[in-house]
Amino acid sequence: MDWNFIIFSLVKIAVVFGVLLTVVAYSVLAERKIAAWIQDRPGPNRCAPPFMKYLPILGPFLTRLGVFQPLADGVKALLKEDFMPAGVRKFYFWLAPAISMVPALLVVAVIPFGSQLGSQKMVIADLNVGILYTFGIVSLGVYGIVLAGYAANSKYPFLGGIRSSAQMISYEIAMGMSVIPVLLIAGNLNLTGIVNWQSAHGWLVLYAPVSFVIFLVSAFAETNRTPFDLAEAEQELAGGYNVEYSSMKFALFFMAEYSNMVASSGMMVTLFFGGWTLPFGGLDQPAATLLGGVLHILVFLAKMLVFMVFFIWVRWMFPRFRYDQLMDLGWRRFLPLALVNILITALVLWLRS
């Protein structure tokens, strides 16, 4: 065993985990703020630690921005009573939040979030079946929601679980099909390889725009975001699969949703928008210097945040799809479209070779 590899991997895991959870916490804040602005409100602007009032200009500014709200929310989630209803199936009730959180974290492992820092590749696991791994792990996420719905032993969570199982499995197919043209064009399953191909030939969204649209919409469905948030439809299901959960268990579902958003944003950036590359300023080649490496990581994060904002924005823009419309869109529109897309891409590639 190479000790160097183990140590650097552990460091990368710790850093990525920390950054991911921070992004998750602050995307909750971003969600609340953007929602507020769209609805003509100021959003959370009161929460501040007591010493903030002694900071002259920065303190009030940060407070009005709500920067300390995630900290308060975290403390609240940890300190709240963890209530367990009498009729729940205890084992699965405990298992469900973990099962929905873990896949969301695991997906990030294969996403290359930078080129190189020194001699280290900025990806935790440089798998050569990266995309297959992602789809395999993402499809586990549905178990968390279904188990939560089943274990709660209550009507609304049960309906939420049923809805999401059908929805997520349907859209997984469209999503998987939409990626195949990308693989055909790049000729590689390794995400690092795909990014390298894009740095040489240009972003894949230009080559496969239809794939991107299908992938984007499917990502909304996979992460249970509006307009496809049927699993947690407040108005219909009083909150959906997580009704019976409280305290940190509920917070885990919440974090899982946002981690999924981060992961799918990362996937979209990697697959369609050139990952850590930028087509100008010499940023499209793996970095030779430390500064370049850091710049690449920042470029990746910036691209990812754009998608996060997009995810959040869309939530406050669209009404929820009806269930049959959702299924119709998934099976009768996107699946044939994705298949035709594969066919055309394959034909074009065959004719050109």
Place this chain on the structure above:
Amino acid sequence: MATTVNRRPLTFWERLYLPAFVGGFKVTFRHAWNTLFRGKAVTMEYPEQKWTLPTGYRGAPYLVKDQDNNTKCVSCQLCEFVCPPKAIRITPPGDSGQKADRTNAEKMPQEFEINMLRCIFCGFCQEVCPEEAIFLQQDYSLTALSRGELIYNKEKLLSLGGEVGGIQKWKHKLEEAKAQENFPVKF
């Protein structure tokens, strides 16, 4: 009779969801922009900004003084009687108690307490008071750290109530009495 709404079938372009998508972006962006940069948020940030209350607003009831800085209340206990939640408690001076501080005035309350936790701000006390000595005023946000603090005594009620002038019955009586002394009119 039922009306038939003529629904035009959607065109291909509309069925792509794209026009609705762009429209949604425009509307939400406009709102976000106006809220962020043009200060059009509709929220009133409460402790800093407050409502302008309409006249006749029924806030907390306080005792008032007249234009000569005298306590108007004469301890008749009508408000105590009429108060639906029994929030008012008056201790009258009694036979041997303190007399009024001015001639021809009626008696004065020894103690006058309103429990603001019980008060329902109905305004019956104001309506029933023959001396116009108690008014519902504009305070609505009464806060305290204990229940005891929200039982307001006479001193506090008077200091919060301020001054509301009007007829001064005792002065009127004084003048009447003086006129009596000069009766019959000497020529």
